[in-house]
Amino acid sequence: MELWYTEEHTDYAKFSTKVKKHLYSEKSPFQQVDVIDTYEYGKILTLDGLVMVTEKDxxxxxxxxxxxxxxxxxxxxxxxxxxxxxxxxxxxxxxxxxxxxxxxxxxxxxxxxxxxxxxxxxxxxxxxxxxxxxxxxxxxxxxxxxxxxxxxxxxxxxxxxxxxxxxxxxxxxxxxxxxxxxxxxxxxxxxxxxxxxxxxxxxxxxxxxxxxxxxxxxxxxxxxxxxxxxxxxxxxxxxxxxxxxxxxxxxxxxxxxxxxxxxxxxxxxxxxxxxxxxxxxxxx
Amino acid sequence: MELWYTEEHTDYAKFSTKVKKHLYSEKSPFQQVDVIDTYEYGKILTLDGLVMVTEKDxxxxxxxxxxxxxxxxxxxxxxxxxxxxxxxxxxxxxxxxxxxxxxxxxxxxxxxxxxxxxxxxxxxxxxxxxxxxxxxxxxxxxxxxxxxxxxxxxxxxxxxxxxxxxxxxxxxxxxxxxxxxxxxxxxxxxxxxxxxxxxxxxxxxxxxxxxxxxxxxxxxxxxxxxxxxxxxxxxxxxxxxxxxxxxxxxxxxxxxxxxxxxxxxxxxxxxxxxxxxxxxxxxx
CATH class of the missing domain: 3.40.50.150 (Vaccinia Virus protein VP39)
Known part of the structure; x- marks a missing residue:
């Protein structure tokens, strides 16, 4: 199975990257917190489904x-x-x-x-x-x-x-x-x-x-x-x-x-x- | 029906944008030439499926x-x-x-x-x-x-x-x-x-x-x-x-x-x- 993470940059434009593994997923009182491991960017931290930090950049x-x-x-x-x-x-x-x-x-x-x-x-x-x-x-x-x-x-x-x-x-x-x-x-x-x-x-x-x-x-x-x-x-x-x-x-x-x-x-x-x-x- | 154009930026990362209309598609002796009209970027010229020019940027x-x-x-x-x-x-x-x-x-x-x-x-x-x-x-x-x-x-x-x-x-x-x-x-x-x-x-x-x-x-x-x-x-x-x-x-x-x-x-x-x-x- 191929996993892809997708972020909507606008209603009409989106960015996707291939995922090795979904490492972490928790809902805090404030937001949804996820960590994925990806082929292109290494590990990525997302909040409410938006990229915050990637190991690559x-x-x-x-x-x-x-x-x-x-x-x-x-x-x-x-x-x-x-x-x-x-x-x-x-x-x-x-x-x-x-x-x-x-x-x-x-x-x-x-x-x-x-x-x-x-x-x-x-x-x-x-x-x-x-x-x-x-x-x-x-x-x-x-x-x-x-x-x-x-x-x-x-x-x-x-x-x-x-x-x-x-x-x-x-x-x-x-x-x-x-x-x-x-x-x-x-x-x-x-x-x-x-x-x-x-x-x-x-x-x-x-x-x-x-x-x-x-x-x-x-x-x-x-x-x-x-x-x-x-x-x-x-x-x-x-x-x-x-x-x-x-x-x-x-x-x-x-x-x-x-x-x-x-x-x-x-x-x-x-x-x-x-x-x-x-x-x-x-x-x- | 929703049309989306997708470009692979690398093997593991891609960019997609929603298409209003596929306006033009011809194969020349050199490459595939397409023009799409999009919601986010206006008209886009692609060659061999890669964005060359968009009206927006x-x-x-x-x-x-x-x-x-x-x-x-x-x-x-x-x-x-x-x-x-x-x-x-x-x-x-x-x-x-x-x-x-x-x-x-x-x-x-x-x-x-x-x-x-x-x-x-x-x-x-x-x-x-x-x-x-x-x-x-x-x-x-x-x-x-x-x-x-x-x-x-x-x-x-x-x-x-x-x-x-x-x-x-x-x-x-x-x-x-x-x-x-x-x-x-x-x-x-x-x-x-x-x-x-x-x-x-x-x-x-x-x-x-x-x-x-x-x-x-x-x-x-x-x-x-x-x-x-x-x-x-x-x-x-x-x-x-x-x-x-x-x-x-x-x-x-x-x-x-x-x-x-x-x-x-x-x-x-x-x-x-x-x-x-x-x-x-x-x-x-």
Missing amino acids: EFIYHDMITHVAMATNPDIKRVLVIGGGDGGTVRELTRYSTIEKIDMVEIDELVVKASKEFLPITSNKLDDERVTLYFEDGIKFVEDKENQYDLIIVDSTDPIGPGEGLFTREFYRNCFKALTENGILVNQNESPYYERDAKAMIRATGKLKDIFPTVEVYQFHMPTYPSGHWLFGFASKKLHPIKDFDADRWNSLNLKTKYYNTDIHVGAFALPTYVKEMIENGTK | EFIYHDMITHVAMATNPDIKRVLVIGGGDGGTVRELTRYSTIEKIDMVEIDELVVKASKEFLPITSNKLDDERVTLYFEDGIKFVEDKENQYDLIIVDSTDPIGPGEGLFTREFYRNCFKALTENGILVNQNESPYYERDAKAMIRATGKLKDIFPTVEVYQFHMPTYPSGHWLFGFASKKLHPIKDFDADRWNSLNLKTKYYNTDIHVGAFALPTYVKEMIENGTK
Whole structure:
């Protein structure tokens, strides 16, 4: 028997990949959690049937969600990760000896459990002594925090289901408050290509612009996400990701990365004209 | 009845999109030519069952295959396009009033015929008076040309079937000879992500490096191609795509483009570390 996993990228476009084995399937109070082993992408973690992480290309996502902010401000010491239950974002952060504290707030303990069992590639640093795991709602977690984090990374799912509240104005306002003077917020910001994703990106970016003085969007090639064209947001109280970025300083750290480098740091902020216009105009 | 078009991106990964109508299907002496109308991407031209052009994202491919070279050398006057039967590359070239002559050599007249009938969006400038169409083998066409073109664009299919000879050392050598002193060659250069595509890219780039003093690879987001991460090669006898590039001069032309801009010109050459390493090492 042939098993294929299929994800609907839109109502009219879908992506399928051949499955070796369905390794894990559990329903948490928040979502359906599955792990499959595939021929093309290695193991894949899906939430509510959508690809979150694959062994083959997780390095791209996790490089780009961490190193852009860390290279903009290598003095970051205290980091909050919201979501990111697979552990890949924390893994990249732990490579910086300058980071003293990483709080990770994942609403769904089952995601961490499944990742620890089947995806050591991403979860193998969750036991780092600087890491504290909170199985709580990230929205509530930031409500009472003030001036505590140099970097907040919103490593969320799409703005449907448990991820929805992580795309709201109130949440972003609480993040602003929780950040230190030089604070940076990096948020999973969907894709510019398919209409529903683009609308979510435009809305989220507009809200951030109402709150943070600096808001930029940067892109990367994520083959297993819809369209392969994916975006993160970079918002800061004070720092600009290009003007305040010192390539030599990051390069002197000698971190080996498979996707990120200091040229791509700059190149990632060079958006296609149609994407720039969507963000500027606030409409697709 | 629901019709879906499916393309196999690898043996284990496929992409499907819902079809409104199968508009055209003919077998030429070279390949199977089809046009479908789809809900997500508008009309799509396929050759041997592989997506070549969609109405939704053709602007990305055609912007990036023409404007990078044209912005590096705005004095380009004589251009040869090999392949590109849909006409989109020629359409972008005709926007430059400085170009005096465009020869397009397409081996398969049926591709042009189908494009003229169903894809006016790409083919509507093939009748420009500066354009001469040759329905011939591009490999033979360049054999006896010397010092004739300022720019050669190899707008080819994959290196399987009729496109195969457009990835050979001998063909690139003949292109070198056919180019003028400042000549630039831009070639469709596959993707770095899936193994077969990456191997083709590495081989082609290696061959070009044996012939041209300057060879660079640049990337763009092409959602309907496998992985969405696509590459073109830039080879030149004399010009460097960044060092010899004058952003102000191109911007003064006031060409409206949906993907290309002078920031993305530079950003596109900032490749992920794993891609740079594949090219430098010559292996995947």
